[in-house]
Structure formats: structure tokens, C-alpha cells
Amino acid sequence: xxxxxxxxxxxxxxxxxxxxxxGFLGAGKSTLINYFLEERxxxxxxxxIENDFGSFNLDAAQFEHQGxxxxxxxxGCICCxxxxxxxxxxxxxxxxxxxMLILVEPSGMGKLTEVVAAVERAAATLHxxxxxxxxxxxxxxxxxxxxxxxxxxxxxxxxxDYLYGSHSDLGPFDEEGVYNLLRILNDEAPFTTEKDExxxxxxxRLALSNDDRNEKPCHYCxxxxxxxxxxxxxxxxxxxxxxxxxxxxxxxxxxxxxHHAGDIAVETATLTIDRPLSEDEVxxxxxxxxxxxxxxxxxAKGIVPLKEGSYLEIQYxxxxxxxxxxxxxxxxxxxxxxxxxxxxxxxxxxxxxx
Numbered sequence: 001x002x003x004x005x006x007x008x009x010x011x012x013x014x015x016x017x018x019x020x021x022x023g024f025l026g027a028g029k030s031t032l033i034n035y036f037l038e039e040r041x042x043x044x045x046x047x048x049i050e051n052d053f054g055s056f057n058l059d060a061a062q063f064e065h066q067g068x069x070x071x072x073x074x075x076g077c078i079c080c081x082x083x084x085x086x087x088x089x090x091x092x093x094x095x096x097x098x099x100m101l102i103l104v105e106p107s108g109m110g111k112l113t114e115v116v117a118a119v120e121r122a123a124a125t126l127h128x129x130x131x132x133x134x135x136x137x138x139x140x141x142x143x144x145x146x147x148x149x150x151x152x153x154x155x156x157x158x159x160x161d162y163l164y165g166s167h168s169d170l171g172p173f174d175e176e177g178v179y180n181l182l183r184i185l186n187d188e189a190p191f192t193t194e195k196d197e198x199x200x201x202x203x204x205r206l207a208l209s210n211d212d213r214n215e216k217p218c219h220y221c222x223x224x225x226x227x228x229x230x231x232x233x234x235x236x237x238x239x240x241x242x243x244x245x246x247x248x249x250x251x252x253x254x255x256x257x258x259h260h261a262g263d264i265a266v267e268t269a270t271l272t273i274d275r276p277l278s279e280d281e282v283x284x285x286x287x288x289x290x291x292x293x294x295x296x297x298x299x300a301k302g303i304v305p306l307k308e309g310s311y312l313e314i315q316y317x318x319x320x321x322x323x324x325x326x327x328x329x330x331x332x333x334x335x336x337x338x339x340x341x342x343x344x345x346x347x348x349x350x351x352x353x354x
Contacts, residue, residue, distance in 0.1 A: 014127065015123075015127045015128060015129035016094060016099060016100070016101070016102060016126070016127055016128050016129065017042075017100075017101050017102070017128075017129050017130075017131045017205075017206055018101075018102045018103075018104060018119055018128050018129065018130045018131065019036075019041075019101070019102075019103050019104070019130075019131060019132050019133075019134065019202060020103075020104045020105075020106065020112065020115055020116065020119070020130070020132075020133045020134070021033050021036075021103060021104070021105050021134045021136065022106055022110070022112040022115070022133060022134065022135045022136070022156045022159075022160065023108065023135055023136030023137065023138075023156060023166075024108045024109075024137075024138065024145045024149065024152060024153055024156065025108030025109065025145075025298050025299035025317065025336060026108065026138065026141070026298075026299045026315070026316070026317035027108065027136040027137060027138045027166055028136050028138065028164075028166030028167060029105050029108070029136050030059040030062070030063075030105065031166065032134070032136055032164060032166070032195060032198070033048065033063075033103055033105055034062075034063070034066075035195045035199065036103065036199060036202070037063070037066075037068050037103075039196075039199050041101060041199065041202055041203055041206055042100045042101045042203075042206055043100070044099065044100025044101065045069070045097055045098070045099040045100050045101075046068070046069070046099060046100065046101045046102075046103060047069045047070075047071060047093045047097050047099040047101075047102055047103070048060075048063055048068060048069065048070045048071070048102075048103045048104075048105065049070075049071045049073065049086070049089055049090070049093065049102065049103070049104045049105070050063065050070050050071065050072050050073065050105050051072075051073045051086070051104075051105060051106050051107045051110065052072070052073075052107055057072045058301050058302060058303065058313070058328075058330075058334070059105070059301075060072035061328055061330075062326075062328065065327065065328060069097060069099075071089045071092065071093050073085060073086060073089060086118055087118065087121065087122045090102070090119075090122050090126055090128070091122070091125075091126060094126045094127075094128075101206065102128070104119070108152075108299065108336075109149075109152055109266045109336075110152075111151075111152060111155045111156070112133060112135065112155055112156045112159040112160070113155055113159050116130065116133065116159060131202075131205045131206065132161045132162060132201075132202055132205055133159055133160050133161045133162070134160065134161070134162045134163075134164055134198060134202070135156045135157055135159070135160035135162070135163055135164070135189075136164050136166050137157065137163060137164065137165050137166065137178065137182065138166055138167055138317070139165040139166065139167055139168050139173045139174075139175075139178045139193070140167050140170065140173055140319075140320070141317055141318060141319070141320075142177075142178050142181065143174075143177065143181075144318060146181060154185055157182060157185040157186050158185050158186050160186060160189045161189055162189055162190055162192075162198050162201060162202075163182055163186065163189045163190065163191040163192075164191075164192060164193070164195070164198050165178060165191065165192065165193040166193075167320075168193040170320075179191065266336065266337070266338055267336075267337070267338070267339060267340045268334055268335065268336050268340065269334075269335040269340045269341065269342035269345050269346075270332055270333070270334055270335075270342070271302075271332065271333045271334075271335065271342075271345055271346060271349055272331055272332055273304045273305065273331045273332065273333065274331075275305075275353070276304075276305040276306055276307045276309075277304055277305070277306060277307065277312075277353070278306070278307050279306070279312065279323065281352070281353060282304060282312065282314065282321075282323065283321065284352055285348070285349060285352055285353075286300070286314075286316055286321045288348060288352060289316075289335075289345075289348070290318060290319065292348070295337070295340065295341065295344060295345065295348075296337040296338050296339055296340055297316075297318075297335050297336070297337045297340060297345075298317070298318065298336055298337040298338075299316065299317055299335075299336040299337065300314065300315075300316040300333055300334065300335045300336065301313075301314060301315050301316065301333070301334055302314050302330065302332050302333030302334055303326060303328055303329070303330035303331070303332070303333075304330075304331065304333065305329075305331060310325050311325070311326050311327070311328060311329055311330070312324070312325060312326065313325070313326040313328070314333060
């Protein structure tokens with residue numbers, strides 16, 4: 001593990017550890033964080049700062065429903081437009097909860113270097129110690145994100161202390177391709193598809209004293225970094241997945257080539273579901289969205305009412321739709337992407353649901 005902490009040592013005796021869990025849109029950040037919370041990285045109070053787009057923060061609502069403490073930030077990224085609000089939230093979390101651990105989940109379009117910088121600016125005043133950055137990489141869509149949104153993807157991977165490959169349990173994937181790309185971008189951070197390996201590494205870092213964290217690499221990093229890969233194919237959840245196939249023309253979302261931060265205006269569109277749907281209608285809607293690459297939908301998530309009387313949680317990334325029942329009640333789907341057009345999405349929905 002890179003000794004990032006050596007460059008920001010603080011003279012306070014007791015500091016609150018901070019872990020950032022980064023990753024592109026739909027990479028599985030919240031799933032990994034949920035695993036951390038369920039496995040209890042620390043015995044003391046853990047608080048999650050959750051940053052997401054849209055008026056309804058689905059992930060924050062889910063974590064709160066499970067009984068976890070969440071500070072939610074919406075309507076922007078903590079790496080840019082919400083930097084001041086992020087520092088205010090950190091201050092509020094420290095003063096109100098006096099936690100033993102703070103987890104930070106930036107938005108999928110956030111630059112990890114800038115989130116790190118924001119934490120470091122607040123570190124001295126709030127007695128914080130950033131002990132690790134985990135970047136979640138979708139092993140099935142990594143090439144799409146690298147080729148089309150390299151400015152964000154590259155930054156998240158290069159800045160990571162640990163790399164976790166998500167969605168490996170959905171079937172065979174290009175193990176050599178994803179591994180080689182990650183080694184080019186970051187040849188120091190260990191890479192694994194095992195949640196428990198990342199958890200064990202972070203737990204070991206947390207167990208060390210403040211000084212030891214600055215000086216001593218964890219056992220996991222000594223064993224597994226530089227050219228390592230540990231794979232698994234375990235069941236990630238009880239959700240139902242629907243693979244939405246590419247059409248024959250090979251279209252996908254986004255233009256060809258790298259996009260730079262200054263070129264991308266990430267926007268959201270909120271679709272209000274005005275009546276209960278069937279699961280077939282939900283699948284039909286997202287099949288049409290996937291086959292309309294000019295809609296530029298990179299991510300969608302929300303909750304819709306079903307005709308049977310229950311509610312369905314929806315998680316979408318290009319080519320893959322995840323659905324599962326939820327006890328949360330809502331009637332909205334948030335669509336995220338560059339220049340997403342809410343009018344066109346609304347028109348498509350009403351045309352299909354006639």
C-alpha cells in the first residue's frame with residue numbers, strides 16, 4: 001500500500017479514521033459499503049456520508065432503512081460544486097455523532113483526487129485520518145467507461161489504495177483485459193473480486209494505532225499488491241438480473257474517445273411513475289432506453305409500484321438491469337448521464353405505457 005498517510009501526519013493523539021469508497025456510475029459502491037457495514041469494520045459508531053445525484057437518494061434511504069446512520073448530499077458532487085457542503089457535513093458528523101469511523105461514498109462522476117483533497121483540507125481541524133481509498137470497478141463495463149469517460153475512470157483507479165472488481169459473479173468476464181488495464185493505471189494497489197479480502201485489509205488498518213498506520217503496510221498489501229489478482233464468483237445478492245443485449249449495430253452509450261471533465265455536463269432526469277407497473281413493462285422500458293444510445297443514460301435507479309401491490313427497486317447500467325422487491329415506497333426513477341433529456345424519457349415512458 002502506498003504510504004499516503006506519511007505526507008499528511010497530524011500531531012493529534014486521537015484521529016477519526018476515514019475510508020473513501022469510489023467507483024464509476026453503477027460500479028457497486030453501495031453494495032460494497034453495505035458489506036462493510038454488515039461486517040462491522042469497527043465496533044464503534046460508523047457514519048456514512050452519501051453523495052448522489054437527484055432529488056431522491058435511493059442508496060441513503062436504503063441504508064437508513066437498515067438502521068445505519070447516513071448524512072446525505074444531493075444535487076451535485078462533493079469534489080466540485082458541493083465541496084463546502086461536504087466539509088460542513090464532515091463537521092456535523094464529527095460533532096453530532098463522535099464516530100469511530102466515517103465512510104464516504106462520492107458520486108460516480110466524482111474525481112477521487114478531489115475528494116481526497118477535500119478530506120485532507122478538513123483533516124487537521126476535525127482530527128481525521130484518511131486511512132484508505134477503495135475504488136470499485138465494474139468488471140463487465142470497465143472498457144465502456146474507460147473508453148468514453150477516461151477522465152473520471154482513470155482518476156478513480158489511479159488514486160486507489162485498493163481495487164475491488166464488482167459483478168464478477170454474473171458469469172465469465174475478460175479477466176485478463178480488466179487486470180491488464182488496472183495494472184497500467186495503478187500497479188501498486190491490490191486488486192481482488194473478494195469483498196472479504198478488502199474488508200480484512202481495512203479492518204487491519206483500523207486496528208493499528210495512528211502512528212502504526214503511517215509507518216506499517218497492512219498484511220494484505222504486503223501479500224497481494226503489485227501484480228496480484230484474486231478472483232471469485234460468488235452470489236452477490238438475491239436480486240434478479242436482466243442482461244439487455246447490444247443490438248447488431250454495436251451501439252453503446254456515449255461517443256467514441258476519451259471525454260474530459262470540462263466537456264461533460266452530467267445531468268439527471270426524474271421520471272415520476274404515475275401508475276403501478278408490471279415487471280414486463282419495467283423491462284420493456286429499459287430495453288428501449290438501452291436501444292436509444294442518443295438518450296445518453298449511463299445510470300438509472302429508483303423504486304416503482306407494481307400491480308401486485310409491492311414495490312420494485314431498479315438498478316440499471318448499460319446492458320444490465322437489476323430488479324428486486326423492496327419495502328421502501330416511492331414512485332420515481334432517476335436517470336443520470338451527459339445531457340440526459342427528461343422530456344424524451346418522459347415521452348418514451350408514456351408512449352410505451354399506453
